[in-house]
Amino acid sequence: MTKTNETSDKLKVLIFDIETAPNIGYTWTKYETTVIKFLQERYMLCFAAKWLDEKQTKVYALPDYKGYSKDKTNDKELVKKLWELVDEADVVVAHNGDKFDIKIMNARFIANGLTPPSPYKTVDTKKVASRKFGFNSNKLDDLGTVLGLGKKLPTGGFELWEGCMAGNATAWNKMKKYNKMDVVLLEKVYKSLRPWVVSHPNVGINRGRHACTNCGSTKTQNRGYSYAKFHKYQRFQCKDCYAWGSAPIKK
Numbered sequence: 001m002t003k004t005n006e007t008s009d010k011l012k013v014l015i016f017d018i019e020t021a022p023n024i025g026y027t028w029t030k031y032e033t034t035v036i037k038f039l040q041e042r043y044m045l046c047f048a049a050k051w052l053d054e055k056q057t058k059v060y061a062l063p064d065y066k067g068y069s070k071d072k073t074n075d076k077e078l079v080k081k082l083w084e085l086v087d088e089a090d091v092v093v094a095h096n097g098d099k100f101d102i103k104i105m106n107a108r109f110i111a112n113g114l115t116p117p118s119p120y121k122t123v124d125t126k127k128v129a130s131r132k133f134g135f136n137s138n139k140l141d142d143l144g145t146v147l148g149l150g151k152k153l154p155t156g157g158f159e160l161w162e163g164c165m166a167g168n169a170t171a172w173n174k175m176k177k178y179n180k181m182d183v184v185l186l187e188k189v190y191k192s193l194r195p196w197v198v199s200h201p202n203v204g205i206n207r208g209r210h211a212c213t214n215c216g217s218t219k220t221q222n223r224g225y226s227y228a229k230f231h232k233y234q235r236f237q238c239k240d241c242y243a244w245g246s247a248p249i250k251k
Helices: 075-088 097-111 126-130 140-146 158-167 169-196
Strands: 013-020 024-027 035-040 044-051 058-061 091-094 122-123 218-226 232-237 243-249
Touching: 013 075, 013 097, 013 169, 044 075, 044 097, 044 158, 044 169, 058 075, 058 169, 075 158, 075 243, 091 097, 091 169, 097 122, 097 126, 126 140, 140 169, 158 169, 158 243, 218 243
Parallel strands: 013 091, 091 122
Antiparallel strands: 013 044, 024 035, 044 058, 218 232, 232 243
């Protein structure tokens, strides 16, 4: 059963990015060292999220929740909000999400006593860029630059994270803007790469046999045929995102 919008039959696509505090521990040296004593697990500082094609991008951060002044490391309410959004989504999009964001997110879910959200598909834009293209760099900032879509905001370095961990209001304001811009840029990069994703989750599954699987548009044009060993398929191309698709020809 899909989690489609009440006003639309397309699947719900959530675009998000998380920011975390670092792990803290003692070491004897700086480079490729062993941690002598582990002091504190990393926790979530904030996350930004938006629903695909909706205007508003929201940022949720630790200072937005009660109890922050007493415990600046307690991310339970923040993590619960992310859980609610992911539970509502059919597809989640993140840059390096399969390796970092989703794994860290899941770790914070279980650490805070949350059960698994309802199943969803993922699109990792870093994996797409790596598999389909030969860019010099697959970092979000570099992809945004080479594709002419924009750039990430500068952070000023690790001092921004230190400021947030200390509760500095100016640092938090800057972090929220940085996190938000990451998601705004990510949506643009995702839409640019989307037509090239052969195994993209079928967001148009409720919109007919010839709906675009990648963006859900019903504006498609038949473009010849493709063939498997024992089957013939009608090939078509989306007029909105230009992705290619095919549908079995019924006897």
